[in-house]
Amino acid sequence: MQPLEPEDPRTLGDYRLLRRLGAGGMGRVYLARSAGGRTVAVKVVHPQHAVDEEFRVRFRREVAAARRVGGAWTAPVLDADTDGPVPWVATGYVAGPSLTQAVAGHGALPEAAVRVLGAGLGEALRHVHGLGLVHRDVKPSNVLLTLDGPRLIDFGIARAMEGTASLTSTGVSVGSPGYMAPEQILGERVTGAADVFALGAVLAYAATGRAPFPGDSSAALLYHVVHGEPRLDGLPDGLREPVQAGLA
Structure with missing residues (x-):
């Protein structure tokens, strides 16, 4: 985990971002906490991809597929905004390394x-x-x-x-x-x-x-x-x- 950088958002939806968990070509992943105190992972799409509608299609498909698969085999989807200015998805935090x-x-x-x-x-x-x-x-x-x-x-x-x-x-x-x-x-x-x-x-x-x-x-x-x-x-x-x- 890494501390938040100045350019990182501090909140998304009802979630307060705490730390950086990682980053990739698609976006960044943050450790966050819900208003009710649940620890979650929030994936945020990179801004350059957020303006690409075809990329948004891919992101919506990821969220939909993960919802179908369910929490027994993947990180369960708890919340998402796939249509906002900066698309994001909140999943259950999986405590374990890759x-x-x-x-x-x-x-x-x-x-x-x-x-x-x-x-x-x-x-x-x-x-x-x-x-x-x-x-x-x-x-x-x-x-x-x-x-x-x-x-x-x-x-x-x-x-x-x-x-x-x-x-x-x-x-x-x-x-x-x-x-x-x-x-x-x-x-x-x-x-x-x-x-x-x-x-x-x-x-x-x-x-x-x-x-x-x-x-x-x-x-x-x-x-x-x-x-x-x-x-x-x-x-x-x-x-x-x-x-x-x-x-x-």
């Missing part, structure tokens, strides 16, 4: 922990796919680790399974290099299988501390995913079969 933070701080997870992680994410994806949604951006930074299991966050590019169009004109990458399935990279029809591929890559990362598809640039990563083989050296033998099955 998988990226956990591996960076403590190294690869033990095999037993990876199995628990895979079981929890598998259940989450089964629920998401059962709703007719595809997450499309399963990656270590979108997996939060909590005492009662993992949470999937950032449904900004989730789509109905029958959907094929992509939102790309805003300059926001639809998916993450190194965790996108080949069919997603090639612009082909994306189904829940793409999330299963990403799950295999995430578990390989959790078990080895390295992404399974190396590359010095986004282009190199994407090429490797489509044309190369995953780097699975260091993967425990007991995890090789489920990881390879996901990546297949």
